[in-house]
Amino acid sequence: MTEYEALAELAEAIEDIKQTAPGVEIWRDIGTPDLPAAVEDLAFSSPTPHQQEANARRVSEAFTVHPGQLYGVGIDHLAFGTAMLSLRLALAHLDAAQRRR
Numbered sequence: 001m002t003e004y005e006a007l008a009e010l011a012e013a014i015e016d017i018k019q020t021a022p023g024v025e026i027w028r029d030i031g032t033p034d035l036p037a038a039v040e041d042l043a044f045s046s047p048t049p050h051q052q053e054a055n056a057r058r059v060s061e062a063f064t065v066h067p068g069q070l071y072g073v074g075i076d077h078l079a080f081g082t083a084m085l086s087l088r089l090a091l092a093h094l095d096a097a098q099r100r101r
Helices: 002-022 033-043 051-063 075-099
Strands: none
Touching: 002 033, 002 051, 002 075, 033 075, 051 075
16 A cells, blocks of 8 residues: 555544534543544644644544443444544554555
């Protein structure tokens, strides 16, 4: 995967986070106290890849549960957890692409 493709994947994952975050009601149970603010900053970050990447990493670090733990909490929370998996995968792809530069 090229860096350009990884950035496109990251942009898609960020959109998934933006779409699923409004359904989350148990923020303190799924992450650090910074998680809600980190998600909000990601949703309203500038469209520059560097800013989006930095905010995506902040969200990833603040999300502390395994997404599978959200299965019994409700579909909205499970959708957010799935979006988090996509976000982390996109960040891993971006890291790999940047190492190959």
